Amino acid sequence: MRIDCPYCGGRDVSEFVYGGDATKVRPETGELEGGDVREVSDGLRKLFYEYVYVRDNPRGDHEEHWYHAGGCRSWLRVCRNTATHEVKWVKSEAGD
Amino acid sequence: MRYSAFSLFKNALLGHKHWGRAWGGVDLKDRYDVVIVGGGGHGLACAYYLSKHHNVGKIAVLEKGWIGSGNVGRNTTIIRSNYMLEGNIPFYELSMKLWEGLESDINFNAMVSQRGVLNLCHSDAQYDAFCRRGNAMRVHGVDSEILDVDGVLKLVPELEVENARFCVKGGLFQPRGGTVRHDAVAWGYARAASRRGVDIIENCEVLGFLRDSAGCVEGVETSLGLVKTGKVGLCVAGNSSRLADMVDVKLPLESHVLQAFVTESVKPLLDTVLTFGAGHLYISQSDKGSLVFGGDLDGYNSYAQRGSLPLVEHIAEDAMAILPMLGRLRILRSWGGIMDMSMDGSPVMDRMPVEGIYINTGWCYGGFKAVPAAGWCFAHLLAKGESHDASKAYRWDRFERGFMIDEKGVGARPASH
Numbered sequence A: 001m002r003i004d005c006p007y008c009g010g011r012d013v014s015e016f017v018y019g020g021d022a023t024k025v026r027p028e029t030g031e032l033e034g035g036d037v038r039e040v041s042d043g044l045r046k047l048f049y050e051y052v053y054v055r056d057n058p059r060g061d062h063e064e065h066w067y068h069a070g071g072c073r074s075w076l077r078v079c080r081n082t083a084t085h086e087v088k089w090v091k092s093e094a095g096d
Numbered sequence B: 001m002r003y004s005a006f007s008l009f010k011n012a013l014l015g016h017k018h019w020g021r022a023w024g025g026v027d028l029k030d031r032y033d034v035v036i037v038g039g040g041g042h043g044l045a046c047a048y049y050l051s052k053h054h055n056v057g058k059i060a061v062l063e064k065g066w067i068g069s070g071n072v073g074r075n076t077t078i079i080r081s082n083y084m085l086e087g088n089i090p091f092y093e094l095s096m097k098l099w100e101g102l103e104s105d106i107n108f109n110a111m112v113s114q115r116g117v118l119n120l121c122h123s124d125a126q127y128d129a130f131c132r133r134g135n136a137m138r139v140h141g142v143d144s145e146i147l148d149v150d151g152v153l154k155l156v157p158e159l160e161v162e163n164a165r166f167c168v169k170g171g172l173f174q175p176r177g178g179t180v181r182h183d184a185v186a187w188g189y190a191r192a193a194s195r196r197g198v199d200i201i202e203n204c205e206v207l208g209f210l211r212d213s214a215g216c217v218e219g220v221e222t223s224l225g226l227v228k229t230g231k232v233g234l235c236v237a238g239n240s241s242r243l244a245d246m247v248d249v250k251l252p253l254e255s256h257v258l259q260a261f262v263t264e265s266v267k268p269l270l271d272t273v274l275t276f277g278a279g280h281l282y283i284s285q286s287d288k289g290s291l292v293f294g295g296d297l298d299g300y301n302s303y304a305q306r307g308s309l310p311l312v313e314h315i316a317e318d319a320m321a322i323l324p325m326l327g328r329l330r331i332l333r334s335w336g337g338i339m340d341m342s343m344d345g346s347p348v349m350d351r352m353p354v355e356g357i358y359i360n361t362g363w364c365y366g367g368f369k370a371v372p373a374a375g376w377c378f379a380h381l382l383a384k385g386e387s388h389d390a391s392k393a394y395r396w397d398r399f400e401r402g403f404m405i406d407e408k409g410v411g412a413r414p415a416s417h
Ligand SMILES: Cc1cc2nc3c(=O)[nH]c(=O)nc-3n(C[C@H](O)[C@H](O)[C@H](O)COP(=O)(O)OP(=O)(O)OC[C@H]3O[C@@H](n4cnc5c(N)ncnc54)[C@H](O)[C@@H]3O)c2cc1C
Pocket: B037, B038, B039, B040, B041, B042, B043, B062, B063, B064, B065, B066, B068, B069, B070, B071, B072, B073, B074, B075, B076, B077, B078, B079, B204, B205, B206, B207, B235, B236, B237, B238, B239, B243, B258, B259, B260, B294, B335, B336, B337, B338, B339, B363, B364, B365, B366, B367, B368, B369, B370
């Protein structure tokens, strides 16, 4: 497998470190600011449970994080097919 | 057909042309009392124990490929019960006890070989951690021994113990651990279940679920047609998320590929199972003489039953680090299997949020040793609707409640378990 780093070009997968499912977004914790963590609402608890543990785990296209450890050290967002390992697209996490 | 010395003798004289079929050969029926999806070790063992110990009516095992095509025929065949945590020890010890009686129970030679499992440690801290694990095992009545370097060398004289970087400090040995011929486990359970009237249907993929107006399961849609049933047990290993997706349930799981390797055959060299504690490598020698070994996962989500080349190199390096003479051997074959990696490295055996569907998953790469106990406990769950004592820790809600069973303590990173 090769990943096309937007900065370094096509590189072997062994230069990269996997960062997992990129569709997971950390829930807003506004309600916790300055408060007591023991009083987290059930709603927020549920959101964190889903964020930390639950995965779509699709057979097919999967958006995921990869870190170019052996190159430019950027975090990348990659769309890869988990059944064929074909890389569909690669973007910089920095968004430029 | 029952196997005996007489049947072996008779069939040898007849040129082995008249052995009856060991399982299957039946057509899919319209209705079953229980349908088990997945004809791997877990599904077949479950069907066998259900038919033997519980009165549940007509049972079918639906397998999308052939029996033994999944992980049950791809693993490195190691069995052990050297766990440390509360929820795990009694379960894996139950499995070990069932292995010990398996062959006479199913009248099939599964080549259960209790040659011992030796985990090497390479630092004082790791030695202490092994003592702690060994003691936890003993407290639960499981055999374990702590070995010093001489003790380790007595078991494996070829070992490189003075390797400058990963010198060996000792080991944790479980004498009752060992290996079992994995295909024979699948075949043996398939045959035993078949003899008790279980329909084993190969080349039958489950494509969806039928549900009534209240949402309860009514049947399954398969590549061979519709099947009515009120009870479904999922034992589909790396495909668990896909099956759960058919009823819109998301699981705390990722599917990852794990590779295994086998070398050309050589004379007896290693008569125990050896694991390298500084890298991740487990190796044993098959009865044919090949060295069978495996290491880490490839490390990214995958449904492809084949691995990547950088890992081949990495695992070969790990093998050479402890047994340098392996460098002269040729690797004959390598392959991959799709693991149901859970978020804490421990399994799940529970009801699904859909009435009538039960799931057995999250076995990571330790599910082969679990085959007998998982079949035993999942059969109990399916028949009685409640967890068996030995598997009661394996509920879904532990993730939400914060009661992870994380032997390695690495957190919610499936690829690291
Ligand atoms: C390389 C490797 C090494 C391993 N080494 C060890 C080891 O040394 N010790 C150990 O304890 N464990 C080991 N494991 C783990 C162990 O093999 C698995 O955890 C265990 O086999 C999984 O349970 P199973 O046998 O039921 O799975 P499988 O044999 O994979 O059974 C699942 C079955 O479900 C079928 N299926 C999937 N979807 C459908 C569908 N829609 N309809 C119908 N059928 C379907 C599949 O075809 C498959 O046959 C290893 C695994 C691998 C890949």
